[in-house]
Amino acid sequence: MRVSDKVMYNTTTQNMQMSLEKILKLQENISSGKRINHPSDDPIGAMKIIDYNTSISKVEQYQRNIGNATAFLGVTESAISSTQDVLLRAKELSLSALNETNSAADRAIIAEEVSELYQQVLQTANTKFNGRYIFGGYNTGTPPYDSVGLYEGTASPDGYIEIEVDSGSRVAINIPGYRVFGSPTDGVDILAALSSLETALNNDDSTGINTAMINIDSAMDQLNNELAEVGAKMNRLETSDSNLSKLTLDLITYKSKIEDVDITEVITDLAIQENALEASRATLSRILQQSILDFLR
Amino acid sequence: MGSINNILGIAKLAMMAQQTAIQVTAHNIANVNTKGYSRQEVVFEETTPLNWNPGQIGTGVNAAAILRKYDSFIEGQITDNRESYGNLDIQRYALTNIENLFYDSYGAGIDNLLNDFFSAMQDLSANPSGTPERVALLSKADALADAINNIYSDLFQLQKDMNNQVNQTINDINSITEQIADLNVKISQAETAGHNANDYRDMRGKLMNDLAELVDIQYFEDNTGQVTIIGGGTALLVERGNSWDLGTEINSDNNDYYNIIYNPGGNNSVDLTNNITNGKLKGLITIRDTTLNEIIDDIDRLAASVANEINQVHRGGFGLDGSTDNDFFTPSFKTGDPVSVTGFSTNSGTGDVSVTIIDPTLLTYHNYELTFSANGSDTIYTITNKTTNVSTSGTYTTIPPTSPTFQGLTFNITGTHDPGDKYTVSAHKDAAKNLQVAISTDETYKIAAAMQAVDNGEDNRNILTLVGLQDKLSVDGTSTFNGYYSSVVGEIGANSQYVNNSSMAQKFSLEQLDNMRESVSGVSMDEEMANLMKYQNAYEAAARLITVSDELLQTLLNILG
Numbered sequence: 001m002r003v004s005d006k007v008m009y010n011t012t013t014q015n016m017q018m019s020l021e022k023i024l025k026l027q028e029n030i031s032s033g034k035r036i037n038h039p040s041d042d043p044i045g046a047m048k049i050i051d052y053n054t055s056i057s058k059v060e061q062y063q064r065n066i067g068n069a070t071a072f073l074g075v076t077e078s079a080i081s082s083t084q085d086v087l088l089r090a091k092e093l094s095l096s097a098l099n100e101t102n103s104a105a106d107r108a109i110i111a112e113e114v115s116e117l118y119q120q121v122l123q124t125a126n127t128k129f130n131g132r133y134i135f136g137g138y139n140t141g142t143p144p145y146d147s148v149g150l151y152e153g154t155a156s157p158d159g160y161i162e163i164e165v166d167s168g169s170r171v172a173i174n175i176p177g178y179r180v181f182g183s184p185t186d187g188v189d190i191l192a193a194l195s196s197l198e199t200a201l202n203n204d205d206s207t208g209i210n211t212a213m214i215n216i217d218s219a220m221d222q223l224n225n226e227l228a229e230v231g232a233k234m235n236r237l238e239t240s241d242s243n244l245s246k247l248t249l250d251l252i253t254y255k256s257k258i259e260d261v262d263i264t265e266v267i268t269d270l271a272i273q274e275n276a277l278e279a280s281r282a283t284l285s286r287i288l289q290q291s292i293l294d295f296l297r
Numbered sequence: 298m299g300s301i302n303n304i305l306g307i308a309k310l311a312m313m314a315q316q317t318a319i320q321v322t323a324h325n326i327a328n329v330n331t332k333g334y335s336r337q338e339v340v341f342e343e344t345t346p347l348n349w350n351p352g353q354i355g356t357g358v359n360a361a362a363i364l365r366k367y368d369s370f371i372e373g374q375i376t377d378n379r380e381s382y383g384n385l386d387i388q389r390y391a392l393t394n395i396e397n398l399f400y401d402s403y404g405a406g407i408d409n410l411l412n413d414f415f416s417a418m419q420d421l422s423a424n425p426s427g428t429p430e431r432v433a434l435l436s437k438a439d440a441l442a443d444a445i446n447n448i449y450s451d452l453f454q455l456q457k458d459m460n461n462q463v464n465q466t467i468n469d470i471n472s473i474t475e476q477i478a479d480l481n482v483k484i485s486q487a488e489t490a491g492h493n494a495n496d497y498r499d500m501r502g503k504l505m506n507d508l509a510e511l512v513d514i515q516y517f518e519d520n521t522g523q524v525t526i527i528g529g530g531t532a533l534l535v536e537r538g539n540s541w542d543l544g545t546e547i548n549s550d551n552n553d554y555y556n557i558i559y560n561p562g563g564n565n566s567v568d569l570t571n572n573i574t575n576g577k578l579k580g581l582i583t584i585r586d587t588t589l590n591e592i593i594d595d596i597d598r599l600a601a602s603v604a605n606e607i608n609q610v611h612r613g614g615f616g617l618d619g620s621t622d623n624d625f626f627t628p629s630f631k632t633g634d635p636v637s638v639t640g641f642s643t644n645s646g647t648g649d650v651s652v653t654i655i656d657p658t659l660l661t662y663h664n665y666e667l668t669f670s671a672n673g674s675d676t677i678y679t680i681t682n683k684t685t686n687v688s689t690s691g692t693y694t695t696i697p698p699t700s701p702t703f704q705g706l707t708f709n710i711t712g713t714h715d716p717g718d719k720y721t722v723s724a725h726k727d728a729a730k731n732l733q734v735a736i737s738t739d740e741t742y743k744i745a746a747a748m749q750a751v752d753n754g755e756d757n758r759n760i761l762t763l764v765g766l767q768d769k770l771s772v773d774g775t776s777t778f779n780g781y782y783s784s785v786v787g788e789i790g791a792n793s794q795y796v797n798n799s800s801m802a803q804k805f806s807l808e809q810l811d812n813m814r815e816s817v818s819g820v821s822m823d824e825e826m827a828n829l830m831k832y833q834n835a836y837e838a839a840a841r842l843i844t845v846s847d848e849l850l851q852t853l854l855n856i857l858g
Contacts, residue, residue: 001816002816002817002821003816003821004336004815004816004818004819004820004821004824005329005819005820005821005822006329006330006815006819006820007812007815007816007819010808010811010812010815011812014808032402032403034402036402037402038393038396038397038400038790038793039396039399039400039786039787039789039790039791039793039794040392040393040396040790040791040793040794040797041790041794042790043786043787043788043789043790043791043793043794044787046400046783046786046787046790047783047784047786047787047790050406050408050779050782050783050786051779051780051783053404053408053409053412054408054411054412054779054783057409057412057413057415057416058412058415058767060416061415061416061419061420062419064416064419064420064423065419065422065423068423068424069423130424132424132426132754132755136755137755138747138749138752138753138754138755138756139752139753139754139755140426140754140755141752141754154752154756159755161425161755161756161757162422162757162758162761163419163422163423163757163761164419164422164761164764167768168765168768170761173423174755259402291822292822292823292826292827293822293826296826296830
């Protein structure tokens with residue numbers, strides 16, 4: 001092949017250009033840490049990354065939801081167990097009130113303490129978490145139990161605030177007040193039971209005290225059931241949370257395998273391209289410096 | 298017998314011939330870096346000998362011709378390659394721009410904004426009355442709508458840019474063909490006079506290559522050395538000293554973009570837009586009319602399905618203030634909303650067509666065509682879904698009024714419609730351009746999280762249904778929003794990858810061909826310097842001949858003297 005000056009020049013510059021293009025691409029890969037910077041780098045890979053990003057974002061959101069639910073259920077749990085303590089005390093008091101040695105005046109004193117317990121339960125039933133009444137069902141505007149202990153939250157069977165903890169799987173983060181503290185129409189109305197205990201004590205009415213005590217017993221069963229349900233839910237959420245953590249980790253690993261550069265490989269490639277570029281430059285400088293004119297004197 | 302005068306004559310001819318050769322060498326050296334230049338070479342020829350005693354005796358040398366070193370086969374291949382290169386290179390440029398709009402490896406793409414939007418809904422579901430959660434949801438929705446608007450306007454801008462480039466390219470083509478016609482005349486004049494028009498041919502060759510990069514051409518050279526060029530398959534662009542311009546014409550059926558027309562006689566305009574098969578012009582038309590239209594259609598479809606699906610659920614819920622039937626996004630895609638109808642400019646009927654949504658749940662986000670045809674004295678209307686090719690048709694009457702319903706749309710047809718009249722109908726057209734959040738940040742209470750009108754502060758049932766849309770196969774019943782977006786990105790990426798690879802391959806083969814051309818036609822300094830010395834030596838020797846002849850004459854004169 002006849003070699004003209006342009007062939008020589010073009011070949012070397014084209015080679016340099018090619019090396020430079022590859023180096024630019026490698027530099028982009030190194031600086032972004034990513035193998036795929038444009039969809040054309042790997043169209044299928046780019047699609048998978050988008051899908052993984054969606055899955056990761058969803059899983060992370062489910063974990064946040066679980067965090068919210070756990071906090072809400074935690075407050076519910078402590079509210080129920082503190083009510084249990086109150087009812088235990090109420091039962092103790094009614095037992096001692098039933099003792100024949102107590103006079104009507106003694107019972108009136110006990111009635112005062114029961115009245116305190118009533119207030120305590122009422123306060124617990126109107127517990128607020130982040131400004132929200134946790135036993136109100138859907139209704140957050142007003143306290144679920146009014147001053148006379150009447151339930152004003154969302155009526156049975158509604159009032160469950162559900163959130164997604166996995167695709168299509170929902171968990172209620174609350175238990176409506178009517179399930180825990182009861183209402184005139186649902187379960188044992190705990191506040192009514194305490195209130196009738198107080199009345200019976202004030203009236204020195206042992207039959208009334210007995211009836212109230214039976215009611216308080218069933219109220220404690222009711223609370224136990226709800227507490228068990230809250231506990232079960234929290235366990236389930238904890239299991240989901242650790243599964244989701246593992247899933248996030250897996251998804252991030254899969255995504256990284258597609259998206260991230262193998263830094264050793266890229267650096268090696270870069271070194272190879274740099275060598276090629278250096279060689280082209282050396283050739284260009286040596287060949288183009290030489291001229292027949294140097295020898296014509 | 299020889300004569301001293303003849304020796305002088307030979308010396309003179311030799312000096313002139315070598316001088317010509319030195320001049321050609323100088324021209325070669327001067328043009329070592331000129332694009333499209335072919336090196337030239339002097340052809341020496343012995344002059345006619347004299348019949349003499351003891352026999353024929355030479356009379357010297359003559360520079361008979363100056364030839365250019367040139368391989369017409371390689372030149373033809375370069376022309377072909379330049380056509381494909383021009384086509385692919387502009388597509389590569391456009392697709393690189395497009396794909397970067399759709400993918401962001403740093404996590405700010407539409408897909409991430411969709412995820413953020415749904416995450417904000419999830420957060421709201423955990424605290425339905427929370428103002429911060431409501432404000433956050435609106436700002437995520439705004440970010441999503443803005444990003445979709447921006448993609449749309451960038452795509453539209455690129456489409457307009459492609460259109461302007463069509464016009465520029467036409468101007469470039471016209472300027473080149475004019476110059477070629479001019480060179481045709483110069484070449485023919487020089488060559489009929491018996492000279493090789495080397496430089497003019499180089500210039501014409503370069504212009505033809507430049508022309509090929511812009512539009513596909515066929516050409517041949519006639520016996521006077523003039524080329525005839527046919528562009529775009531059918532249009533005679535250059536013949537002898539004449540050239541005919543391509544022109545542009547606004548096409549109202551294609552967004553007022555330019556059609557390419559050819560009107561040589563001034564009274565018979567031919568539309569060449571679809572006849573062009575290669576070159577930059579083809580690349581521009583492909584990007585403008587096919588690639589970008591499809592992608593804009595895709596992003597409109599995504600925007601429309603997001604707006605329609607979210608709105609349908611949102612309208613069924615209740616805000617904190619008890620209000621209901623509120624849209625979350627505009628366009629609302631409500632029953633009764635008009636959709637885009639475009640009549641063709643060729644329609645001759647004076648009637649009117651308007652299309653409204655009758656059932657938002659049935660919308661397909663496909664494009665439709667409404668056509669009219671004749672059946673005896675009846676006018677028949679046909680509505681075709683251009684994606685699935687499912688169609689419906691019937692007889693058009695004014696009494697009772699004809700308003701067929703098809704796939705969630707009602708077509709209200711009035712007035713006269715002639716056979717052949719055509720309308721395109723699309724419910725999702727411009728959704729990406731117009732997508733906006735319908736609820737302002739001081740009306741966050743309007744976000745319909747609840748399913749009951751009162752005492753609903755903690756009621757998140759409607760938000761849960763909205764959250765569920767993230768996993769619903771809403772787009773064409775086959776993809777989720779994100780799944781659809783990812784398939785669009787995959788398609789664009791694959792297209793861009795293909796064009797990138799082809800254009801790189803084309804560039805590489807063009808470089809190879811260029812090197813082959815330069816190998817034949819390129820100037821080598823070493824060669825030229827060697828030639829220069831060769832001719833210089835010959836010139837010096839010829840000059841010495843004159844000295845010798847002079848001495849011979851002096852000797853004679855001295856004898857006489």
